[in-house]
Amino acid sequence: MKINICREQDLTEGNVRTAKVMARTVAVIRINGELYGIEADCKHMKASMARGKIEGHTITCPAHGWQYDIRTGACLNELWVQLKTYPVVVKDGQVYVEVSV
Numbered sequence: 001m002k003i004n005i006c007r008e009q010d011l012t013e014g015n016v017r018t019a020k021v022m023a024r025t026v027a028v029i030r031i032n033g034e035l036y037g038i039e040a041d042c043k044h045m046k047a048s049m050a051r052g053k054i055e056g057h058t059i060t061c062p063a064h065g066w067q068y069d070i071r072t073g074a075c076l077n078e079l080w081v082q083l084k085t086y087p088v089v090v091k092d093g094q095v096y097v098e099v100s101v
């Protein structure tokens with residue numbers, strides 16, 4: 001399923017844009033010009049990471065500080081924890097993520 005997240009021009013560097021896809025939140029983040037699609041509900045207590053702090057390729061959950069590698073979804077605090085990542089497609093100035101159901 002292809003989900004429209006936002007217009008490409010609205011996704012500025014270090015910005016997080018999200019969309020609800022059924023029970024989950026999906027985010028797209030632009031870092032150094034690259035677009036990354038990632039699950040945006042923290043695996044700790046499900047806080048939204050839409051307002052997470054971005055440093056390099058790391059996002060920090062605003063609730064209790066768990067950190068994730070945006071490229072892989074790997075949690076840097078708990079090695080058994082993993083966020084899903086999603087392919088990102090830009091078409092006709094719109095940003096989409098490919099989400100499997």
Ligand code: FES
Pocket residue numbers: 042043044045046047061062063064065066
């Ligand atoms: S909900 Fe994200 S660190 Fe607790």
